[in-house]
Amino acid sequence: MPASVLIVDDEKNILLTLSQSLQLAGYHTELASSGQVALDVASARPVDAVLMDVKMPDMDGLTALGRLHEMKPELPVIMMSGHGTIDTAVKATQLGARDFLEKPIARDRLLVALRNVLKHQAVIEELQELRAQLGRYDMVGTGPAMQRIFSLIQRTAPSEGRVLITGENGTGKELIARALHQHSRRKNEPFVKLNCAAVPHELIESELFGHEKGAFTGAVSVRRGKFELAHAGTLFLDEIGDMPSAMQAKLLRVLQEGELERVGGAETIKVDVRVIAATNKNLEKEIADGHFREDLYYRINVVQIHSPPLRERREDLPDLIDTFLTESCARNGRKPLKLSPEALSVMASYDYPGNVRELRNLVERLAILCEGPVVSGPEAVELLPRGRGGAVPIPSPAAPSAVFPAVAPPMAPASPPSEAAPTRAPEPAPQVGFRPRVDRTFREQVEDAEREIILHTLAHTQDNVTEAARLLDLERGHFYKKMKALGLRRSAADKEPTQGPSGE
Numbered sequence: 001m002p003a004s005v006l007i008v009d010d011e012k013n014i015l016l017t018l019s020q021s022l023q024l025a026g027y028h029t030e031l032a033s034s035g036q037v038a039l040d041v042a043s044a045r046p047v048d049a050v051l052m053d054v055k056m057p058d059m060d061g062l063t064a065l066g067r068l069h070e071m072k073p074e075l076p077v078i079m080m081s082g083h084g085t086i087d088t089a090v091k092a093t094q095l096g097a098r099d100f101l102e103k104p105i106a107r108d109r110l111l112v113a114l115r116n117v118l119k120h121q122a123v124i125e126e127l128q129e130l131r132a133q134l135g136r137y138d139m140v141g142t143g144p145a146m147q148r149i150f151s152l153i154q155r156t157a158p159s160e161g162r163v164l165i166t167g168e169n170g171t172g173k174e175l176i177a178r179a180l181h182q183h184s185r186r187k188n189e190p191f192v193k194l195n196c197a198a199v200p201h202e203l204i205e206s207e208l209f210g211h212e213k214g215a216f217t218g219a220v221s222v223r224r225g226k227f228e229l230a231h232a233g234t235l236f237l238d239e240i241g242d243m244p245s246a247m248q249a250k251l252l253r254v255l256q257e258g259e260l261e262r263v264g265g266a267e268t269i270k271v272d273v274r275v276i277a278a279t280n281k282n283l284e285k286e287i288a289d290g291h292f293r294e295d296l297y298y299r300i301n302v303v304q305i306h307s308p309p310l311r312e313r314r315e316d317l318p319d320l321i322d323t324f325l326t327e328s329c330a331r332n333g334r335k336p337l338k339l340s341p342e343a344l345s346v347m348a349s350y351d352y353p354g355n356v357r358e359l360r361n362l363v364e365r366l367a368i369l370c371e372g373p374v375v376s377g378p379e380a381v382e383l384l385p386r387g388r389g390g391a392v393p394i395p396s397p398a399a400p401s402a403v404f405p406a407v408a409p410p411m412a413p414a415s416p417p418s419e420a421a422p423t424r425a426p427e428p429a430p431q432v433g434f435r436p437r438v439d440r441t442f443r444e445q446v447e448d449a450e451r452e453i454i455l456h457t458l459a460h461t462q463d464n465v466t467e468a469a470r471l472l473d474l475e476r477g478h479f480y481k482k483m484k485a486l487g488l489r490r491s492a493a494d495k496e497p498t499q500g501p502s503g504e
């Protein structure tokens with residue numbers, strides 16, 4: 001299909017001459033005798049490039065260029081003028097014109113200019129397509145949780161709405177932020193990131209807003225901050241829950257008014273930045289504890305996207321492992337490795353406290369260390385943090401799936417069986433799958449372990465409470481109280497007499 005060129009000029013004979021030249025060269029042409037007609041044509045019909053006169057009555061060419069780009073920001077426009085001054089040419093370029101031709105226009109010069117802008121446009125479109133494909137490829141996951149995230153990205157990206165991304169470390173929050181940018185209207189502008197937790201408190205203002213020369217010791221020259229660098233694009237504020245309180249107030253002002261002053265500067269600078277924030281903290285709790293400003297929370301939390309931990313979306317594990325394995329093998333110059341079903345089962349039984357980042361690192365280690373071509377179960381066990389992988393599946397009543405159990409495989413208790421348990425039966429003490437975590441408090445982890453010990457022992461005694469209490473060397477009444485405190489209920493299969501325990 002020939003490229004379609006819209007020619008805009010108030011002089012009829014110029015319109016006809018240019019149109020004839022372009023048609024002879026194989027282009028399709030559309031003609032407009034004014035800026036307004038040009039806007040109407042461009043909104044109604046497909047146009048690949050525009051050739052527009054600067055001087056026209058009613059609406060001049062520069063104004064029409066601005067309006068055209070509001071409507072179609074990427075449409076290539078070549079401006080032409082009989083009274084071409086450097087000033088007009090510069091202004092046209094600043095407004096986004098791709099080229100500037102002086103009248104009378106030589107046919108060859110016109111055709112070269114047109115060919116160049118169309119080629120340039122094709123390269124831009126190809127790059128955008130590649131970026132979009134990369135964006136899709138970057139985020140792996142076919143399960144319902146990832147599908148929900150993809151759908152939110154698709155709906156939210158084209159808007160200007162601020163987004164708050166929540167989730168544990170390593171769950172892909174930064175990838176989500178990048179995907180939002182890549183699919184937004186700002187995609188050709190900068191994506192700038194600041195990790196608020198990684199910058200010392202006294203430097204964060206200068207990082208965000210920049211500083212003037214001499215603003216503080218060490219400020220040897222003027223420096224633009226992240227907001228200025230992200231102008232027209234996206235600023236990703238990672239770990240926003242770690243932003244110091246004084247800075248939160250200043251950030252709020254930029255979000256409200258879109259202006260800032262560099263540290264040590266008096267000039268007010270206007271910025272147009274879409275802010276996307278991420279946190280691994282519960283900001284509502286941080287607000288209740290007086291650590292985070294509620295007004296800032298509402299400003300950044302227009303749309304919230306939660307990225308669940310990997311252990312809650314185990315259905316994505318096979319695809320993730322496959323992708324990382326292919327990448328890692330290619331990076332390390334080796335033939336593609338495959339996982340045996342046993343190895344996959346071992347890897348699927350681990351709960352990845354470091355989430356996708358940890359999985360990615362483990363797979364990279366596999367690609368370096370395994371002899372291949374197929375990773376065996378024992379090799380996968382060896383890979384996982386010591387004591388966590390490849391053990392016999394725990395007969396836990398809490399495990400919902402045999403293929404991807406929700407609890408980690410068992411680990412032997414750290415301490416030897418208590419000597420103060422003379423009544424304990426001679427059979428081996430039950431093992432439990434305790435694993436320390438960084439995302440739960442000490443108390444919660446102790447309770448998790450207690451709950452697991454009780455459930456495991458009950459599974460071992462086939463729900464015989466008296467026997468379970470005896471094995472654990474606890475008073476039967478105390479055992480019941482513990483169950484109640486931990487939110488555990490006697491199951492239908494409970495083999496105990498029906499009357500409640502004393503003190504219940």
Ligand SMILES: Nc1ncnc2c1ncn2[C@@H]1O[C@H](COP(=O)(O)OP(=O)(O)OP(=O)(O)O)[C@@H](O)[C@H]1O
Nearest residue numbers: 138139140141168169170171172173174175356357
């Ligand atoms: N769905 C996914 N598909 C492919 N790779 C992923 C996915 N999610 C996360 N990753 C990979 O896991 C690693 C961690 O991701 P990312 O940095 O986006 O997480 P994060 O939540 O921002 O972490 P942090 O809170 O520590 O900054 C990266 O290497 C990223 O490419």
